[in-house]
Every structure is written in structure tokens, then in C-alpha cells.
Amino acid sequence: MAEAPAVAAEPLIAAHRRHFPKADVDVLRRGFEVAAFAHRDQKRKSGAPYVTHPLAVALLLAELGMDTTTLVAALLHDTVEDTSLGLNQVRDEFGAEVAVLVDGVTKLDGSKWGDRAEAETFRKMILAAADDLRVILIKLADRVHNLRTLHWHPKPEKRERIARQSVQLLVPLAERLGVYVLRREMEDLAFANLRPEAYEEIRASLKETERDRAARLGPLVDQVTHALRSAGLKAQVETRNRHLYSIHRDRRANPILDQTIRVGDATRITILVNGPDADCYLALGAVHAIWHPMPARMKDFIAAPKHNLYQSLHTTVVTADEDVLEVEIRTPRMHRLAEFGIIVHINDAAQTSTRLVRDAARRPDLDWLRNLLAWQAHPDSGQYLDSIRAELRSGSIVVFTETGDVVPLPRNSTPIDFAYAVDPELGAHAIGAMVNDRLAGLHTALDDGQVVRILTSDSTTQGGPSEVWLETAQTGNARVHIQRWLDEQRADRAAVDGRLRLVKVLAENETDLLELEQHGVALAVCRRLGYPDLEALYAAVANETVVTAELAEQLVATPAAAPVYGQE
Structure with missing residues (x-):
């Protein structure tokens, strides 16, 4: 039995050496031994030892030309989730880089997260992938092997759920990364489970x-x-x-x-x-x-x-x-x-340095990944996942700036999406657009190959994002910036409204709010009530979170602080 792990790992090692002849394969053997021991009491639905799954995932990635670190992480990708092996142990044994990749693909505990587990796990993976794309590639290979063996799962509803999730989330991810070899297989395997009669025909x-x-x-x-x-x-x-x-x-x-x-x-x-x-x-x-x-x-x-x-x-x-x-x-x-696709660039970079491998996630042609990151601000897990699905399945177009820079966007994007993709400040000041040298509205759907120029205004009273923009924008990046701007505008208006209310109540007591602000009284009460600044306090007055009369009483009863604004 002592020789079994070494023998089982040999096909993986042989596949890896075809791409990396000088690779340190001892760490692969060690990775397999740790995985085999950690999963020693577990079986797949087919009855096979569980370790056959991470080994198959690592072998698939090795055949595609992935680096040694990725293969070790693939061997260990289920250990933290399904065994007693902890992430710190993985880090101590195999280094921080492997631990980051393993953590990136580790699902969150369903018993703790409940219905939010799937969405929050995907959110976590996207965040990790923004720093290292290899997280997504391990997940894609993991899903390919799970789809290959999905027929062993006894529950039809579980098979359908896994197949449908693959089509909605992972197939588009493979397409966005250009890994068509995985995309095609996932599509066919999901097709066989979702439409078996059409597949067989x-x-x-x-x-x-x-x-x-x-x-x-x-x-x-x-x-x-x-x-x-x-x-x-x-x-x-x-x-x-x-x-x-x-x-x-x-x-x-x-x-x-x-x-x-x-x-x-x-x-x-x-x-x-x-x-x-x-x-x-x-x-x-x-x-x-x-x-x-x-x-x-x-x-x-x-x-x-x-x-x-x-x-x-x-x-x-x-x-x-x-x-x-x-x-x-x-x-x-x-x-x-x-x-x-991206595996070619990772493979080429791995021949030189690990740093270059991680830099692959920062390529300019991966703006779509940064668009997905923009949705991280979405607090609702269900809506977050729906937004990601919509963005991934929207297809893509390529438009150009006047200087010839390429701007990839989802299909049906508008000049609003273009403006925010170029620069958030450009989006905030947009009032119109020129598309192929012709005037176009900000809500016009763009087509492949068009040249776009955004018309702007420096005036604070002209233009600016609106609720209509929020309905029109296709990209998460644009929608998040628009929503943030609208929230700030609402907060500013609320702060002005709340301050005016407070001024009126204090005036009835012959007290000047401006004087209280200048002498630090207003700020002292603000801090005592737990608000970060006066604008937030006044907005709470407008929203009736703070009762105006009670706040006025506190302001009148609070002694002045040290003189400010140069007063003596």
C-alpha cells in the first residue's frame, strides 16, 4: 500500500513534464499523498475512492499545460471543505500561493450560510480570481470532472441543478477566458443531462x-x-x-x-x-x-x-x-x-516567473472580470447572482475610443457603459455621445466596431446620472457607480433638508445652529450620538431617525468646546 500513491500519481507527473520538463514533481507526489490521506475514508457516488476526483482534476489541468502550483492546489482543492485538513496546514506544508488557490475554490458552509451559500461562494471565487485567475481554472476543471461523473448521482433534481448552474455560470466563464476546450465539453455534458432525448437524437x-x-x-x-x-x-x-x-x-x-x-x-x-x-x-x-x-x-x-x-x-x-x-x-x-485562451498566457508566464502568472489576471482584455467585481457591492445574494448571470450571458461587443483603444462591453451596452468603462469621472459628467462621428443619445445601443466619443459638461447643474441611467446601463461597473452617485446625491439633499429643519426648531429657542457648529457643539453631539459627520446627522434628521426636537435640546444643553475657526 505504501507504493500506491506514488504509482497513482505517475500519469499526472508524466502529463506535467510534457509541458514543464524541469518541474519539481516531488511536490506533486507529496500533494497527492496528503490528498489521499485526507480523503482516505471518503467515496464518490460511483463507489470509487474520493481521491480519484482531485487526481482527475489535476490531470485535466496538467494536460492543458497548467503550472505546478495549480496542480498541487487542484489535488488539495476539496480537502479544506470536506476533510479535517485546515487551510493553515495547507499553507504550512505547501506555501501561501497554494493555500490562496485552495481557499478560492473552497465552498462556504451551507449549514452556516443557508440559501446564500451558492451566491456567496461565487462572490468569494470572483474576488480571489481578480488576484489569481488560476482559481477559476481549477473550478472549471473541477466542474468538468463532476459533469463527466454526474450520471452516478442518484437524484435527478440534483443532476439538473448542477447541469443548469454549469450552463448559467461556468460555461460563460470558460468562454470569457477563451478556454473553449472546457466550454465545449461542459456544454455537451450539461446538454446530455438537461435534454437527454435531444442529445441522443x-x-x-x-x-x-x-x-x-x-x-x-x-x-x-x-x-x-x-x-x-x-x-x-x-x-x-x-x-x-x-x-x-x-x-x-x-x-x-x-x-x-x-x-x-x-x-x-x-x-x-x-x-x-x-x-x-x-x-x-x-x-x-x-x-x-x-x-x-x-x-x-x-x-x-x-x-x-x-x-x-x-x-x-x-x-x-x-x-x-x-x-x-x-x-x-x-x-x-x-x-x-x-x-x-488565457491558459496559453499563464503557461508562457509560468516558464519565467510566478509573479507573471498572477499578473495574467490584470490583462487589459479582462475588463469583463473587473465588471464582475463591480457587482461585489451588491448586498443581496440572490440579486447578486442574478446580476452575474445576466452579465455573463449577455455576449460581447468591441467598440473603440477616438485614439483606437479597444473597449470590450456586453452586448446591448450604451454610451453610458462605455463612459464608465473608460473612466468613472467621464461617466459622471456625460451629457451625450458621438458614435461614428454622428450625434447619439446616451441610451443608444452600441454595435461591434463603432468609434465612440463622450460629450461632457463641467457644470454641476447640467446632466449627471439619473434613475433612467440605472435602468439603461448593462455593465455592473456602470450601475454600481451610478447607484453610488445617486445615493450620494440623496444623502446631500437629505443633509440640507435635515439642517433646515433643525435651524427652524433652534430658532424658536433663539439659538443659531451656525454658531453651535462654529464652537464645536454640533460636532460634539454628533460624535456622542455615533454619527461620523454632521452631514450624516442632518440626513438622519431628514429621515426621522433622529427626532429634531430632542436633538435641539441636546445641542442647547451642551457647553461650547474650545474656540475654532481662529476665534478668540
């Missing part, structure tokens, strides 16, 4: 038409290969099967179409160009020279990358045999990013 149809599709696809690959070679391009032509949920989504969007699965429904052609980015456009020309491009179906994500690092040229063509095909054109580097 598509799977059976794919199998039934597989031979015919392969026979039609072969000559098409030969045609495009010859066209690229004739254009003097060095390129590799690959075919990629679309995942089942993607096919289902297209069918649902076009229910009146014939539901027979054809070549283009199930397969995309991917061209990997071995050359500079400009050669991708030459390859696009070669494709359009042999097949007819469909109008408005060409997308250039090389000149204007997606918010999640994705770059590629997309075109949809009709072949001579009237097959409709989607063709993707990219370089090998772009292809790696298209599959693994």
Missing part, C-alpha cells in the same frame, strides 16, 4: 450520417489544399467536428429548416497558415476563389479580436455541390489561443 444522427459526410468532406479538403498551394501558401487544412450542443443550438434557432445533419452542420474546416498574419487574408482570398462566399457571413477577428483573446478569420461558403461550409483561417499561435 443528435448523437444518433451524427453516427448515422458519419460515413456519407466523410465521403463528401474528403474532396472538399483536397480542393482547398490545392487552392492554398497554388497561391504559394504554406498551410495545414484540418476538419473539426462541432460539438453536439452547438448543433442543437443552430437547430433551435432555425426550427423550420430540414433537420437532416449535413457536412457543414457537423464539421468546420480550419486552415492553419504557417506565416505572418497577413497570409491569413491571402488564404481567405484563395478560399473565395474556389467557393462562393455567403454575404455578411465573413468576420475578421484578427483585426478586431474578441474580448477573450480569440483571433481568426471566419467565412461561410457554398461549394459547387451546394454544401454550406464554415471555414476558419488562423495561424498555429492563434489556434492555440482559440482552444486554450
Whole structure:
């Protein structure tokens, strides 16, 4: 039995060494031994030893190219939550970095947090991810393996809840980070649990038409290969099967179409160009020279990358045999990013330093994560989670400043969202916008690729956020700043109103509030009542939290403090 942990960890070590030949694998062995011991009395729903789960999660991350620290944290990710092993013990044994990652993915105790546990756990994970994105990647790998083994769970309602939560929260997170390899698998596994009949129908149809599709696809690959070679391009032509949920989504969007699965429904052609980015456009020309491009179906994500690092040229063509095909054109580097997204940058950084790995969370193309952080101020757990779901599923667009800076935003965003994404002060002073050099209202929905300029006013009486802005804004960042501004304005108005009430009551006693303020009497009473400043006290008067007459009595009865404002 003493040799079992070492043997079980070998596939993990082998996978890790393919990406990091010089890695310290002893710490992986130690991590597995600690996990195996901590989970020694626990079983999965399948009856397998529980440690097979963290080992599978770590192996998945190793195959994706994640660093040693992440793999150790993956091995230990359930120990603090499910065993007697404490976070301090993890920190003492494996260091602060591993402990932070483990803590980031540790669920909050449901017995203490009740119905708020899910939302507060997600809030905690997002906060941790803002400092280190590897927290989210461990969570995504954890969910992939849980979905792979979800059929072992005896309760259908639990299977459905886990699958639905995956679609609503974790699939969009994988998409935002560009980790399409995990997104596709999660979508298919959740699809199999949520719509088993539709899943089986598509799977059976794919199998039934597989031979015919392969026979039609072969000559098409030969045609495009010859066209690229004739254009003097060095390129590799690959075919990629679309995942089942993607096919289902297209069918649902076009229910009146014939539901027979054809070549283009199930397969995309991917061209990997071995050359500079400009050669991708030459390859696009070669494709359009042999097949007819469909109008408005060409997308250039090389000149204007997606918010999640994705770059590629997309075109949809009709072949001579009237097959409709989607063709993707990219370089090998772009292809790696298209599959693994942020993991590529973390992998590259890990070859140099741990600090650079953590810095990956601060990339400018991760503004969407900072938008999620803006929702942390939301006090209501249920509404917080609903807001996060809405922001994640909203899709994305890319707009530009006048100087060409890229500003990624959720779909249906307005110039208000744009202004706050650029600078909160710009948002607070916005009175209008120029979109593609044309005047536009602040509530106009923006489209991909537009150039936006915000018109502002320095006047304190003109413009400014309003309740309507709060209803229009799409991003958490904008909504939180607008709400904060509105709250401050309400507080200012309340303070003025409360002070006026107090002035009137004191005047009846022939007492001047300004004099009490100048001699420190008002501030002394304010502090005694537990208010941070006079504005807060006066706002409490307006809100009737403090009774005006009683406050006036205290002010009159309090002796003056030391002279202020230079008085003698």
C-alpha cells in the first residue's frame, strides 16, 4: 500500500513534464499523498475512492499545460471543505500561493450560510480570481470532472441543478477566458443531462450520417489544399467536428429548416497558415476563389479580436455541390489561443516567473472580470447572482475610443457603459455621445466596431446620472457607480433638508445652529450620538431617525468646546 500513491500519481507527473520538463514533481507526489490521506475514508457516488476526483482534476489541468502550483492546489482543492485538513496546514506544508488557490475554490458552509451559500461562494471565487485567475481554472476543471461523473448521482433534481448552474455560470466563464476546450465539453455534458432525448437524437444522427459526410468532406479538403498551394501558401487544412450542443443550438434557432445533419452542420474546416498574419487574408482570398462566399457571413477577428483573446478569420461558403461550409483561417499561435485562451498566457508566464502568472489576471482584455467585481457591492445574494448571470450571458461587443483603444462591453451596452468603462469621472459628467462621428443619445445601443466619443459638461447643474441611467446601463461597473452617485446625491439633499429643519426648531429657542457648529457643539453631539459627520446627522434628521426636537435640546444643553475657526 505504501507504493500506491506514488504509482497513482505517475500519469499526472508524466502529463506535467510534457509541458514543464524541469518541474519539481516531488511536490506533486507529496500533494497527492496528503490528498489521499485526507480523503482516505471518503467515496464518490460511483463507489470509487474520493481521491480519484482531485487526481482527475489535476490531470485535466496538467494536460492543458497548467503550472505546478495549480496542480498541487487542484489535488488539495476539496480537502479544506470536506476533510479535517485546515487551510493553515495547507499553507504550512505547501506555501501561501497554494493555500490562496485552495481557499478560492473552497465552498462556504451551507449549514452556516443557508440559501446564500451558492451566491456567496461565487462572490468569494470572483474576488480571489481578480488576484489569481488560476482559481477559476481549477473550478472549471473541477466542474468538468463532476459533469463527466454526474450520471452516478442518484437524484435527478440534483443532476439538473448542477447541469443548469454549469450552463448559467461556468460555461460563460470558460468562454470569457477563451478556454473553449472546457466550454465545449461542459456544454455537451450539461446538454446530455438537461435534454437527454435531444442529445441522443443528435448523437444518433451524427453516427448515422458519419460515413456519407466523410465521403463528401474528403474532396472538399483536397480542393482547398490545392487552392492554398497554388497561391504559394504554406498551410495545414484540418476538419473539426462541432460539438453536439452547438448543433442543437443552430437547430433551435432555425426550427423550420430540414433537420437532416449535413457536412457543414457537423464539421468546420480550419486552415492553419504557417506565416505572418497577413497570409491569413491571402488564404481567405484563395478560399473565395474556389467557393462562393455567403454575404455578411465573413468576420475578421484578427483585426478586431474578441474580448477573450480569440483571433481568426471566419467565412461561410457554398461549394459547387451546394454544401454550406464554415471555414476558419488562423495561424498555429492563434489556434492555440482559440482552444486554450488565457491558459496559453499563464503557461508562457509560468516558464519565467510566478509573479507573471498572477499578473495574467490584470490583462487589459479582462475588463469583463473587473465588471464582475463591480457587482461585489451588491448586498443581496440572490440579486447578486442574478446580476452575474445576466452579465455573463449577455455576449460581447468591441467598440473603440477616438485614439483606437479597444473597449470590450456586453452586448446591448450604451454610451453610458462605455463612459464608465473608460473612466468613472467621464461617466459622471456625460451629457451625450458621438458614435461614428454622428450625434447619439446616451441610451443608444452600441454595435461591434463603432468609434465612440463622450460629450461632457463641467457644470454641476447640467446632466449627471439619473434613475433612467440605472435602468439603461448593462455593465455592473456602470450601475454600481451610478447607484453610488445617486445615493450620494440623496444623502446631500437629505443633509440640507435635515439642517433646515433643525435651524427652524433652534430658532424658536433663539439659538443659531451656525454658531453651535462654529464652537464645536454640533460636532460634539454628533460624535456622542455615533454619527461620523454632521452631514450624516442632518440626513438622519431628514429621515426621522433622529427626532429634531430632542436633538435641539441636546445641542442647547451642551457647553461650547474650545474656540475654532481662529476665534478668540
